Amino acid sequence: MTSxxxxxxxxxxxxxxxxxxxxxxxxxxxxxxxxxxxxAQPFALKVATQDYHPAKHVSFATxxxxxxxxxxxxxxxxxxxxxxxxxxxxxPPHCVAGTRGAALVAGLxxxxxxxxxxxxxxxxxxxxxxxxxSPLRDPPLASAVSELGALLRRAGVERVVxxxxxxxxxxxxxxxxxxxxxxETYVVEEGTRCxxxxxxxxEVKQEMEGKGVRIVSLEWVNQVRSGSMIELMFLSELWRPAxxxxxxxxxxxx
Ligand SMILES: [Zn+2]
Numbered sequence: 654m655t656s657x658x659x660x661x662x663x664x665x666x667x668x669x670x671x672x673x674x675x676x677x678x679x680x681x682x683x684x685x686x687x688x689x690x691x692x693a694q695p696f697a698l699k700v701a702t703q704d705y706h707p708a709k710h711v712s713f714a715t716x717x718x719x720x721x722x723x724x725x726x727x728x729x730x731x732x733x734x735x736x737x738x739x740x741x742x743x744x745p746p747h748c749v750a751g752t753r754g755a756a757l758v759a760g761l762x763x764x765x766x767x768x769x770x771x772x773x774x775x776x777x778x779x780x781x782x783x784x785x786x787s788p789l790r791d792p793p794l795a796s797a798v799s800e801l802g803a804l805l806r807r808a809g810v811e812r813v814v815x816x817x818x819x820x821x822x823x824x825x826x827x828x829x830x831x832x833x834x835x836x837e838t839y840v841v842e843e844g845t846r847c848x849x850x851x852x853x854x855x856e857v858k859q860e861m862e863g864k865g866v867r868i869v870s871l872e873w874v875n876q877v878r879s880g881s882m883i884e885l886m887f888l889s890e891l892w893r894p895a896x897x898x899x900x901x902x903x904x905x906x907x
Pocket of ligand 1: 712748774
């Protein structure tokens with residue numbers, strides 16, 4: 654797991670972190686040690702994503718009369734095809750472009766920490782949990798398809814390690830899209846937290862695994878990276894048992 658491995662740090666922004674974030678993920682700041690431990694390692698590409706909305710963004714409950722954050726939803730239509738729609742939860746205003754809340758948290762915002770910062774959710778008309786694209790596919794909305802896929806392909810990346818916030822939304826959607834697009838995709842458990850807490854994480858893990866994403870521990874990543882190429886191949890083939898060996902959080906009863 655060396656030259657062809659990318660690190661994707663999803664939306665570790667002030668507004669997603671306690672105590673002051675407008676849409677703080679419970680315990681969200683607790684992922685920072687794992688994020689920094691991964692950043693200390695070499696990767697072919699280190700990418701941060703940044704939720705980055707205009708003030709009139711469709712996902713803000715305040716932009717819909719009578720709507721309440723977390724409980725109301727909105728139907729979003731493809732601007733190029735009104736028949737293609739999806740329902741999306743409404744949130745408190747967050748990560749408004751240029752505000753302090755949209756900034757990456759201290760320590761991640763310094764020049765050189767990441768090779769690239771990819772901004773998403775910049776089109777006011779659509780929600781974009783995945784760092785790759787909005788759910789609209791018929792046709793895809795060009796303004797809601799990020800440069801992330803092209804960046805990974807250009808760098809020859811084969812595997813993607815994903816951490817960040819929130820596990821049950823943007824991390825999940827980004828990891829699932831990465832796996833669907835053909836990258837071997839790992840989500841590091843210590844490196845994410847969910848809006849819905851631990852119960853949500855248990856469900857989201859299963860959902861991601863069902864879509865080809867591998868849930869691993871930080872220790873697993875370290876073990877594989879320090880191992881020989883033969884060990885890497887062995888673990889790559891047998892990743893699920895390997896998770897059981899190296900991940901103390903892995904549910905042994907499943
Ligand atoms: Zn957002």
